[in-house]
Every structure is written in C-alpha cells, then in structure tokens.
Amino acid sequence: MIKDLFNCEHGQRMTGDDRRKQILQTAVHLFSTHGFSGTTTRKIAEAAGVSEAMVFKHFSTKEDLYGAILHEKACEEGSHRFPWDSNEPLKEAIKNKDDFGVFYHIALHAMNKQQADVGFMRLMFFSALEDHDLAERFFTEFVSKVYDFIGGYVAERQKDGVMREINPRVVVRAFIGMILHHSLNNILWDKKQTLLKITNEEAAKNFAEIILHGVSINDPAN
Amino acid sequence: MIKDLFNCEHGQRMTGDDRRKQILQTAVHLFSTHGFSGTTTRKIAEAAGVSEAMVFKHFSTKEDLYGAILHEKACEEGSHRFPWDSNEPLKEAIKNKDDFGVFYHIALHAMNKQQADVGFMRLMFFSALEDHDLAERFFTEFVSKVYDFIGGYVAERQKDGVMREINPRVVVRAFIGMILHHSLNNILWDKKQTLLKITNEEAAKNFAEIILHGVSINDPAN
DNA sequence: GGCTCCTAAGTGAGTACTTACTTACCGAAT
DNA sequence: ATTCGGTAAGTAAGTACTCACTTAGGAGCC
Structure with a gap:
C-alpha cells in the first residue's frame, strides 16, 4: 500500500x-x-x-x-474512546483530584474535537432532526457515559466535602451546555466570532472556573 | 367573523x-x-x-x-419582544438588582418558551444547517441583543463590586449554554428525560445558582 | 324570499425534470 | 479467460410548478 x-x-x-x-x-x-x-x-x-x-x-x-x-x-468515535481514557493531562488531573484540571481538560478536549470535526457535529444534528438513529446511538453509547463519568466525579468530590450538595447531573448538564454552546457558535451560528472571540483554551479556563466556583462548598452567603 | x-x-x-x-x-x-x-x-x-x-x-x-x-x-418572535420587556418578575428583579432573580427568571422564561415552541426550535436548527437565513436573522436580531443585555447586566454588577473580573460575554455564553442544552435535551435528544428529569423551575434555580456562585467576587481560593 | 351575475376559491390532469435504483455490457489486470 | 472495477442508458415513481376549467357563495336586484 x-x-x-x-x-x-x-x-x-x-x-x-x-x-x-x-x-x-x-x-x-x-x-x-x-x-x-x-x-x-x-x-x-x-x-x-x-x-x-x-x-x-x-x-x-x-x-x-x-x-x-x-x-x-x-x-x-468508539476507537478514540473516551477522553478520560486517552487524554493524558486529564488522566493525571483525575488521579490528583485536581478539580480545575479535570474540568479544564474535559472542556478543552471536547471543544477541540467538536470544532475539528464539524462534519460529525452537523451529521449528528441532521440525524437527530431527521430522526435517523445515529443521534440516538451516539447518545446512549457516548453521552450517557459522559454523564455517568463526570457526574460520578462530582459525587465523589461531594463526599470529599469540597463540593456542595447539588444533583451531580445538573452540574454535568450545565457544564456540557457551556461547552456545546461555545462549539455551536463557532461552527454554526457565529463562525466569524462576532459575539465572542476567544480561544478554546481561554473558554475552557473560564468555563472550568465558573463551574468550579459554582459548585464549590464555599458559599458566598449572598 | x-x-x-x-x-x-x-x-x-x-x-x-x-x-x-x-x-x-x-x-x-x-x-x-x-x-x-x-x-x-x-x-x-x-x-x-x-x-x-x-x-x-x-x-x-x-x-x-x-x-x-x-x-x-x-x-x-419580534412581537413577543425580549423577556426583560414583558416578564414582570424579571423586570422587578432587574430593578432591585436581585441577581438570583435575574438569572432565575431569564433561564425559566427561555426554557419555557423554547420547550413550548418545539417547532420553532427545530425550524431554527434546520434553517441553520441548511443555510437558509432564518437562523442568521434570528441571531443578529435576537441573540446578539440577549448577549448585550445580559452582558451589560454582568458588567454593571462588576462595577458594583459584587461580580469578579471576567469577560461578561463568556458568562453569557456559559449561562445560555446551560439553558439551551437543557432545552435541547428535553425536545430533541432525551425527550423521556432518562439522563436528568427535573422541572424547568428546578433547572433554572440550579443554573442561576451555579452561574452566580461561579462569577461571585467571593473567591474560594480552592 | 328567489333570481342572476361575477368574483374568487378550488381542482384534475397535465409539464418538464429529478429521484433512487437497475440492467446489459465493456475492458484492464491477474 | 475470468474476474471485477467501471459505465451508458435505461425505468418507474416523484418532484416543483402550470393551466384550462369548475364551482361556491356573496352582492345587488326584483
């Protein structure tokens, strides 16, 4: 060959x-x-x-x-496996319970991947709208695992006493929302980035900080 | 008649x-x-x-x-105007600088509206994917105003010294991301709510709390 | 009320073209 | 010489769109 x-x-x-x-x-x-x-x-x-x-x-x-x-x-998609299997900095962060690192690398990994394979994202949306089953399979085989994994991490950190009481899956929904919304803007609605022009690194840093402070035990009574 | x-x-x-x-x-x-x-x-x-x-x-x-x-x-869509023109509890919250109320009512209003008009949402996505101009017009005439408004509110509260230094538009992106992601799950990917089954009220409350704690000046130095 | 007229709602049967999919056949390479 | 990558030229059903034509029903008159 x-x-x-x-x-x-x-x-x-x-x-x-x-x-x-x-x-x-x-x-x-x-x-x-x-x-x-x-x-x-x-x-x-x-x-x-x-x-x-x-x-x-x-x-x-x-x-x-x-x-x-x-x-x-x-x-x-399956062969790339999940980010926590393949992404070394992420694995390291998880091992060290470096919460910022965990959220940062998940966000960065996801956004880079989504924006690198625009075709896949568009295919997913078309498939969901036109009611073919790619979207459904991707959902049950990938997305739900992501919910389990991140949700599990949050639950663990709640037990550790560093994250406040809140349904971990709501945290996942919020966090993935930020990530997906940013990618959707960059690849679909606002390709020229007129609304917001930042790198994925900056976005990941900010999103990680927001979600971390957002669920931290340190309650700013007000 | x-x-x-x-x-x-x-x-x-x-x-x-x-x-x-x-x-x-x-x-x-x-x-x-x-x-x-x-x-x-x-x-x-x-x-x-x-x-x-x-x-x-x-x-x-x-x-x-x-x-x-x-x-x-x-x-x-235009006649319904913007939530901050028509939604009384939201107007009240803005007037009182009740940050939780502001975020809560924006989120609730948006999610209720999105999930009530599934057809409109689907039309928007089809239009964006198929490259018709509804999406573009909706974007420039509505979404960008939302960024201006919420971003403006955040900037004001930063001046007031109650929100930390961060690009206000990143906050908007994160917040709208949560809202949109929740709606998309409910109307497109996870209609049966197998991943997360909560009311829009609960979601709005949690999202508002996350974003508020997330941008609060009260920095929980880890 | 009934009668006519006339506008506008409504249609059946087309047109030219495109669609997904098939068949019968060709020619280069092993 | 047989296999297999490849095609030209189909087919039947669908596509957006048109046209010559039919009818319902209100306005105006008696």
Missing part, C-alpha cells in the same frame, strides 16, 4: 475497498452539509468521480450508505 | 386569507419536522386538505412559502 489515500486523478481505477472508502468519505461530506434528503445519489457519484451505478454496487440503497456512515463514525 | 380559526371540516370553502394562514400553519409543522428538502409541496397540500395548485396560488414557489414562514415566525 504505497499509494497514499486514494492517489486518484478522478476516473482512475481503484480497488473495490478504496473506492468504497472514497464514496463513503464523499457521502459523509455531502450528508453533513445538506442532510439526508438534501443529498442525492447523483451528487455523491459526481463528487466521487464515478457513475451512480458504482454507488449502488457498494451500497445497496441510499439508506444503507447512510447507515454505513453512521456505523463508521460510531466506530471511529 | 364569528367563525373561530378555520372552522373547517376539510374540503369546506374558506376565505383566501384563512386558507393562506392554514397552509402556512401546515407548512410550519411539516418543515419543522422534515426540513426544507424533506418536505414536498404535495404533502403540504394533502395535509392542508387542498390541491397542490392552491398552495401555488398563495405562494409562488416553495422557497417563497418557506420565506413567508420565516418572516411570520420572526415577526411573531
């Missing part, structure tokens, strides 16, 4: 596997920019530089192609 | 105005559930109980019909 990812000038002959991957990749881009019903098999074929028949040789229906994307994206 | 809103059994004759409104209403529902390209003029006509020709008598193109919806929704 000396050929680096699809060395094609369009129209070149490829192995079935390569072509399949290339069609898939092309389809991801189109589905993520125009949604399922806004994307035609013709456009996918054109963009991939093959005839429509080739698309249907590899994927028996349009729905099937969409399903393959969801599967691939889900696996890819 | 004794007839209350479209007193029709389907197939009855209506005035042009009533029929126009009815088609529009039907179209809002369909566009908000299936998006622009996922909704056909045929389905709209069927759902409204008229022939397709009637749809095109009232709206010269499908794009035109979509535009009319955006316009209507924008105006409707």
